[in-house]
Amino acid sequence: MEMDNKKIATFGDELFDAWRSARQIAPLTDREAGITIEDAYRVQMHTIERRIGDGERVVGKKIGITAKAVMQMLKVDQPDFGHLLSGMTYNEGESLEAEQFCQPRGEGEIAFILNKDLSGPGITGPQVLAATECVMPAFEIVDSRVTDWKIKIQDTVADNASAAAFVLGDNAVSSRRVELATCGMVLEKNGEVIGTGAGAASLGNPVNAVAWLANKLGELGIVLKAGEVILSGSLSIMFPIQAGDVLRMSLNGIGNVSCRFV
Secondary structure (H helix, E strand, C coil), X not given: CCCCHHHHHXXXXXXXHHHHHCCCECCHHHHCCCCCHHHHHHHHHHHHHHHHHCCCCEEXXXXXXXXXHHHHHHCCCCCEEXXXXXXXXXXXXXXXXXXXXXXXXXXXXXXXXXXXCECCCCCCHHHHHHCEEEEEEEEEEECCCEHHHCCCHHHHHHCHHHEEEEEECCCCECHHHCCCCXXXXXXXXXXXXXXXXXXXXXXXXHHXXXXXXXXXXXXXXXXXXXXXXXXXXXCCCCEECCCCCEEEEEECCCEEEEEEEC
């Protein structure tokens, strides 16, 4: 049985307030044993509508849980998605204030910038490439408003797939000029290499992840719009961040991205 609209709104308001005040709340799954993933997406949409009501606008989407190990940890067989909002956006070299986050972590990703709409279901990899203006290096800053990251899939979905911020890098290239599955990535924090990876870490190819997203959204009547930024999933470890950290990531054949937490 799906949750009633009043409970959806109550949880959504609680997560909205937790985001705005950078505080943590108890897992929803501890308080509502029967919450489904579908319920959780309804909670997510409530929080997004609250933020839009505050003057933000949707600028893209993020794909999460693209690694098999994370799927196994959360006991699911598919990724999830969240919304990227205008207030989450940062550019190469910018500083982010650590105090606006609860328990931030970083991920290195490939960002797709669309120049055509993608409307699922039935979207294929070639259609994704045909609708892609360019790809860019990006950091996704994930954050959980759920205490100590004690999340199940329903908790992170309700919490906008743990989205918090994203940083776009210093270069954009055509997706046809780089082999996205084998594209190598190096992550650095404070000048030390902390992780390496490749495009194949995201569902075998980041293009597959974007196709999954377009098709999943199509089931919900949502279209990926031209101009949107799509974060296609982490290519290596998710690492903790604190004030004073300087992050850098390089993607072979695409470019670099850096930011600092203050």
